[in-house]
Amino acid sequence: MSGFSKEEMKQKKIAVLLGGLSAEREISLKTGTACLNALQQLGYQAVAIDAGHDLAQQLREQQIDIAFIALHGRFGEDGRVQGLLEMLEIPYTGSGVMASSVAIDKVATKKMLLYHELPTPGFDFVRPGDSTEALFERCKHLPLIVKPSREGSTIGITIARSREALRHGIDTAAALDGNVLVEDFIDGIELTVSVLSGQALPIIQIVPKGGFYDFHAKYTAGETEYLLPAPIDADCYLRIQQAAVSACETLGCRGAARVDFMLREREFYCIEVNTIPGMTETSLLPKAAAEAGIDFQHLVETILLDAGLDK
Structure with missing residues (x-):
């Protein structure tokens, strides 16, 4: 310290x-x-x-x-x-060495969340040398989200709505990271909770104009609408904030972090934890902090x- x-x-x-x-x-x-x-x-x-x-x-x-x-x-x-x-x-x-190394790995993060009974979408994964065909046999339901396990900013992410798209998504993600996460697609509301010094900031609902919060929507001004605070049920709002703090505590995060969620009806799912959130003009942590009365400086x-x- x-x-x-x-x-x-x-x-x-x-x-x-x-x-x-x-x-x-x-x-x-x-x-x-x-x-x-x-x-x-x-x-x-x-x-x-x-x-x-x-x-x-x-x-x-x-x-x-x-x-x-x-x-x-x-x-x-x-x-x-x-x-x-x-x-x-x-x-x-x-965050320190351990929290950082676990949080950057989406597969490892999801395993930790499940162990601590924090909700996260169902998933499978492919490692170097694994059989892609075996994954196809296990993952018979569509659509699925395919992501490199250790990249951020939605780089290399694909929504697979067909077997061909799934194969292409795995190839795309594997070109960035040998470990590929294949996750159940949650058709719902996208939310994010920034956590600062162990306290949850106001929740932001993310509404991309193109329907998918990809790299372009994330970093191009005007391409995404941010609802702050998120207009969701008060009880659900509080439970998601508590889950964000719990996720950070589970991984051992310090300082500032951001936890992403999907909400479908009244069920929410933790997607990932970011240990160094962006601080650009379109970034979410500064927006949430400002809503809480904390200016950028x-x-x-x-x-x-x-x-x-x-x-």
Whole structure:
């Protein structure tokens, strides 16, 4: 744990780690730049570091005291950078090594959720060397959602409404990650709950104009409508918020996280947990925080002041 006050933190040199090596690099650059600007405006000694293969060298050369992780996807959100920072004894924001490595893996996350009796859609998966034909025999119902197990931002995701589409979806996902999740399609309302320092923020209902919240709908202004707070039954609203907090506790998340759900009638299903939510102009965590009365600078500062080690 860091235990630094605001005044002490302002004496530290803070690196905002952005960019990186994953398929979500461009989104990370936007997230990191927004966070960097907020920290500098608040008077923190913050600099940007593009987290490439020379990250350890850059951290040492620039004598970094604290790392603000604004990386999405692999080599940033998956526990690897967190492990490096632990070895270098540099406190960092967000979830620790274990929570990060489990949450980035959708299959591992769903297994954890099921073990702790948190609702999630039925699923199957394919690993390198597994028989795709055997999966077809097991998955006889359609439609299905096919996803790379360890990618974010809906990259490589397919809705399979036929056997041919399922085969194509598996090939598409496998090109990004050898582990492929095949999940029951839930025809319902898409919701997301941001969790900040263990507290659930207002729920957002996501209504993409094209009917599917893909990469284009997620990151193109005007392509998706966000209903905030989500206009759902009050009891259901509270239960989903509680489930979001429970999911984060189950995985051991810290700082800020976001939990995605599907709601069908009064039954809800946890889809995935994001340990480093986006902080762009279209991102959901800042929207939820603003609804709760937390402006962007305060949100970024709250994430920073939770920085620590041994998570």
